[in-house]
Amino acid sequence: MRELVLTEIGRLDVREAPIPQPGPGEALIRVAATGICGSDVHGYTGENGRRFPGQVMGHESSGTIAALGTGVDELAVGTAVTFNPVVVPAEDAAAFAGREQHHPGKHVIGVAKEIPAAFADYVVVPARNVVALPDGLPIELGALIEPLAVAVHAVRRLPAGSLARVLVIGGGPIGQSIVIALRDAGAGTIIVSEMDAARRELVRRLGAETIDPADGPVADQLRAGGGLADAALDAVGITPTLRDAFTSTTLGAPICLVGMGSPQVTIDAFLVSTEERSLIGSFTYGSDDFADATEIIGADPDVYRTLISREIDVADADTAFSALAAGDGTPGKVLVRFDREEETR
Numbered sequence: 001m002r003e004l005v006l007t008e009i010g011r012l013d014v015r016e017a018p019i020p021q022p023g024p025g026e027a028l029i030r031v032a033a034t035g036i037c038g039s040d041v042h043g044y045t046g047e048n049g050r051r052f053p054g055q056v057m058g059h060e061s062s063g064t065i066a067a068l069g070t071g072v073d074e075l076a077v078g079t080a081v082t083f084n085p086v087v088v089p090a091e092d093a094a095a096f097a098g099r100e101q102h103h104p105g106k107h108v109i110g111v112a113k114e115i116p117a118a119f120a121d122y123v124v125v126p127a128r129n130v131v132a133l134p135d136g137l138p139i140e141l142g143a144l145i146e147p148l149a150v151a152v153h154a155v156r157r158l159p160a161g162s163l164a165r166v167l168v169i170g171g172g173p174i175g176q177s178i179v180i181a182l183r184d185a186g187a188g189t190i191i192v193s194e195m196d197a198a199r200r201e202l203v204r205r206l207g208a209e210t211i212d213p214a215d216g217p218v219a220d221q222l223r224a225g226g227g228l229a230d231a232a233l234d235a236v237g238i239t240p241t242l243r244d245a246f247t248s249t250t251l252g253a254p255i256c257l258v259g260m261g262s263p264q265v266t267i268d269a270f271l272v273s274t275e276e277r278s279l280i281g282s283f284t285y286g287s288d289d290f291a292d293a294t295e296i297i298g299a300d301p302d303v304y305r306t307l308i309s310r311e312i313d314v315a316d317a318d319t320a321f322s323a324l325a326a327g328d329g330t331p332g333k334v335l336v337r338f339d340r341e342e343e344t345r
């Protein structure tokens with residue numbers, strides 16, 4: 001089979017490898033499509049230090065079950081599936097159900113460097129992490145479930161009753177998924193702050209209003225256009241965007257930090273202390289969020305196709321990564337298709 005190896009920082013190569021075999025309790029998935037995550041791009045460039053040479057990345061993926069290890073009775077070969085990449089040890093799975101991301105020994109398939117992940121024709125995952133796709137869902141849309149689960153979880157981190165007027169900072173793939181998750185959660189007005197015109201256009205198609213932070217302070221633009229926000233989600237995660245979140249929300253507002261743009265940020269302390277805003281972290285999702293994201297996508301597949309900007313062949317992956325790293329203006333998600341040229345494999 002083919003796999004995409006991060007041979008060195010800034011270089012992905014297609015390598016031939018034996019098809020892995022599922023062990024007890026595992027499933028082998030024939031990959032159809034795997035999405036390129038911002039974290040993969042920042043790993044490719046070495047910026048985030050969270051990917052390593054020799055690694056096969058890929059954690060946003062869909063495909064069909066090709067084989068099952070012993071002891072797996074609840075799945076069937078041929079089923080269209082995605083997988084939840086957040087893995088907790090089998091013996092703790094029940095105790096951590098719904099809050100898997102809080103397990104101190106969890107690992108994330110596609111991030112953990114020693115585990116070959118889904119930028120490959122086949123991937124082995126624990127059967128308990130496999131999630132069947134809704135009936136009739138075009139298979140490539142299954143690769144969008146993981147980023148939507150990130151968004152579903154982030155929105156749920158905000159207190160109920162804070163969603164009348166919500167600011168989303170960053171209109172990239174996670175910001176786009178957050179708009180959809182906010183809509184599903186019954187949010188009122190959703191305003192996305194995004195510098196890129198193509199991304200603003202995309203999130204407007206999803207029902208959000210937009211502002212361009214280059215047009216002036218985000219807080220001033222909000223005041224001029226209906227008022228400060230009751231809550232904010234920062235899908236970028238750098239000092240200037242967090243500052244926008246704090247200054248563009250009402251006193252006492254909750255702010256959810258989901259973007260990981262920088263390992264360190266500076267915060268204006270009085271916007272937290274004297275004005276009683278709270279900063280809430282969000283990382284990945286629990287299995288309930290993941291299941292709910294699967295349902296949300298199944299209910300309206302056409303909306304999700306809006307999020308896909310390009311679908312590329314395996315051989316073009318390195319070119320796509322370096323273009324994304326250079327900021328080529330791609331507004332939405334790029335999917336690597338492993339199910340093309342099927343007849344020659």
Ligand SMILES: [Zn+2]
Nearest residue numbers: 037038039060
């Ligand atoms: Zn991701």
